[in-house]
Amino acid sequence: MCGFCGFINFENQNSEQSNTLNLERMLDTITFRGPDKSGIWKFKNQIFMGHNRLSILDLSDKGSQPMISQNDRYVIIYNGEIYNHLELRKIIDNNKKIFWKSSSDTETILEYIDYFGLKDSLECFKGMFSFALYDKTENKLFLARDMMGEKPLYYGFNSNFFYFGSDLRTFYKSEYFKAQINYETASSFLKYGYVPDPNSIIKNIFKLNKSNYLELNINLKKTKLYSFKSNNLKNYKLDEFRSEKDWVNELENLLFKSVESQLISDVGVGSFLSGGIDSTLISLIANKLSNKKINTFSIGFENSEYDESKQSKKISKILQTNHHEYILKNNDFEETIFNVTNVFSEPFADSSQIPTIILSKFSSQKNKVVLTGDGADELFGGYNRYSFVNYYSNYIKKIPYPLRKKLSNFFKNKGRRSLILIINIINLILIDNKQTEINSRLDKFLNFFESRDENELYGLLLQNNYCFNKILTNPIKDNLFSDNSNTEWPVEFMSRDLENYLNNDILVKVDRSSMYNSLETRAPYLDQDLINFSKFLPLEMKIKKSKKKYILSKLLKRLMPEYDLNYPKKGFSIPMDQFFKNNLKNYTFKLLDDDIFYEDNFLKKNDVLNLFQEHQTNKKNNSFILWNLLIYFSWRQKYNI
Numbered sequence: 001m002c003g004f005c006g007f008i009n010f011e012n013q014n015s016e017q018s019n020t021l022n023l024e025r026m027l028d029t030i031t032f033r034g035p036d037k038s039g040i041w042k043f044k045n046q047i048f049m050g051h052n053r054l055s056i057l058d059l060s061d062k063g064s065q066p067m068i069s070q071n072d073r074y075v076i077i078y079n080g081e082i083y084n085h086l087e088l089r090k091i092i093d094n095n096k097k098i099f100w101k102s103s104s105d106t107e108t109i110l111e112y113i114d115y116f117g118l119k120d121s122l123e124c125f126k127g128m129f130s131f132a133l134y135d136k137t138e139n140k141l142f143l144a145r146d147m148m149g150e151k152p153l154y155y156g157f158n159s160n161f162f163y164f165g166s167d168l169r170t171f172y173k174s175e176y177f178k179a180q181i182n183y184e185t186a187s188s189f190l191k192y193g194y195v196p197d198p199n200s201i202i203k204n205i206f207k208l209n210k211s212n213y214l215e216l217n218i219n220l221k222k223t224k225l226y227s228f229k230s231n232n233l234k235n236y237k238l239d240e241f242r243s244e245k246d247w248v249n250e251l252e253n254l255l256f257k258s259v260e261s262q263l264i265s266d267v268g269v270g271s272f273l274s275g276g277i278d279s280t281l282i283s284l285i286a287n288k289l290s291n292k293k294i295n296t297f298s299i300g301f302e303n304s305e306y307d308e309s310k311q312s313k314k315i316s317k318i319l320q321t322n323h324h325e326y327i328l329k330n331n332d333f334e335e336t337i338f339n340v341t342n343v344f345s346e347p348f349a350d351s352s353q354i355p356t357i358i359l360s361k362f363s364s365q366k367n368k369v370v371l372t373g374d375g376a377d378e379l380f381g382g383y384n385r386y387s388f389v390n391y392y393s394n395y396i397k398k399i400p401y402p403l404r405k406k407l408s409n410f411f412k413n414k415g416r417r418s419l420i421l422i423i424n425i426i427n428l429i430l431i432d433n434k435q436t437e438i439n440s441r442l443d444k445f446l447n448f449f450e451s452r453d454e455n456e457l458y459g460l461l462l463q464n465n466y467c468f469n470k471i472l473t474n475p476i477k478d479n480l481f482s483d484n485s486n487t488e489w490p491v492e493f494m495s496r497d498l499e500n501y502l503n504n505d506i507l508v509k510v511d512r513s514s515m516y517n518s519l520e521t522r523a524p525y526l527d528q529d530l531i532n533f534s535k536f537l538p539l540e541m542k543i544k545k546s547k548k549k550y551i552l553s554k555l556l557k558r559l560m561p562e563y564d565l566n567y568p569k570k571g572f573s574i575p576m577d578q579f580f581k582n583n584l585k586n587y588t589f590k591l592l593d594d595d596i597f598y599e600d601n602f603l604k605k606n607d608v609l610n611l612f613q614e615h616q617t618n619k620k621n622n623s624f625i626l627w628n629l630l631i632y633f634s635w636r637q638k639y640n641i
Helices: 016-028 085-095 105-116 118-122 168-173 183-192 244-262 277-289 309-319 330-337 353-363 376-380 384-396 401-413 416-431 438-450 454-462 489-515 528-536 550-559 576-581 585-592 605-616 623-639
Strands: 002-009 037-043 047-053 074-082 127-135 140-145 154-158 161-165 212-217 222-227 269-272 295-301 322-328 369-371 520-522
Touching (some): 016 168, 047 127, 085 105, 118 140, 244 277, 244 528, 244 550, 489 520, 576 623, 605 623
Parallel strands (some): 269 295
Antiparallel strands (some): 212 222
């Protein structure tokens, strides 16, 4: 796990010494992604590549980068882990004579590409990765990103340079780089709380899409984009599975294989353990497969409404792991909130980033590598919107759209208070989830009620606020989602989340939070064989009678009969509404009131301040949009953009 950056110097600008110093300055900004070793490689005052290493496989200098292939054709800078690299080495050994200089997966990547070519190699790599590969023979640069988008990769032309790297802050640090805001993607950020691929917050700078590679012909100064997919995936036949037990057996087999492959490391591997189904399964399997007790890590809250530490401690005792927990205090929140723009060099506003940053910092004191439960919700039906849509869609679709629209408008205006009272009573009696944000849930229900189709509904459910357009000088309509519909709406929503929400929100949050603290995270659920399996899995094995992640719960109950499946998962929610009325009140107002942020005529100041005032006077909970605005303005202030 590492960080890298580089640039192509077109038109022979500046001296080699000046360009080298520029690269070193860029590289210094991401030392946290690779604190163990730093290296650069340059060629003819044109190609400049730099790498910071976090040593996981082959801790010796033999695994350092930039690394050159044995035939001297290729140079690579790489971030990630290839979990099947030992299998790939055997394939190389069977095809040619080779003397391996290291035991690192970086060398495996180089030699595999040299023998089999880039596209065929990418289709064989199982893991998380992004890399830049320079081909001396063809004078071409290749950029590649893994199949799920776990590892970041930015690129683009700017001032007769072509930049590429793991983090936007390296671009900002280049003295030749001129940053301009992409207002279309800034609008998307205010709507969703993240910047969707393939755009970035900076004009003409892009994020390489997952399962893609880019070819830059340096002689012609032209780029081409290509996609790739995993090879040798099993084609399941439904008649192979005669009972629930058959499906659970296959899941168990695949999950054990995935965790085993991701335990490969020359340093200790731990696990995040929240106490929920996803992380408990991963921690349980990892502890079974490990030759010694693994470290597990959890985070707790002083406020019992949000605290899950008792559950994770209980689970760790059953699993017999070496458990470590950190209880969050208010000053932890404040300190981390003011540090967010250091962690995220592109605006990102999923507020669960705060506890994720703190947990990563805490875990990094004991381990360099941890396993996570990320991906399970998207693959196996874990979000409330899936069960909600699964239950209500067939009923609501029977009501004509014009009538639904009229009813929705009525409830949004005159009947809102009555609806909130009813939902509160139901929530208290049946759900007993005190942290539920009723207004937000009501908005989502009414949007569901009045949506023409699943495409419109999905976009409405995904945005984390419904007033972002009010503050824009030029309101936008983005086309983030396709119209490829599935007859089963929950299946369609899971597919879309896998393509969009997972890699734009969840994986960004975890990668930036962990790597800022020099911690590598691995997600066993995102193994390609598991993803492939989930696509064949019937919906009733994912959601059954409103029970989410049904097949995961069946497997966990098999492996750990003591587990309480009725345990209410609380997640990483934090009380942002109260923070904006207390701890963050003055800081937020000072930012929102600064005229410098309105000189570009992108946002309407009076409307922005009105949102703040509404929140302070309890007229409306505007914490989601205020958090997005706080992050956006803080980012501009931090990076002087």
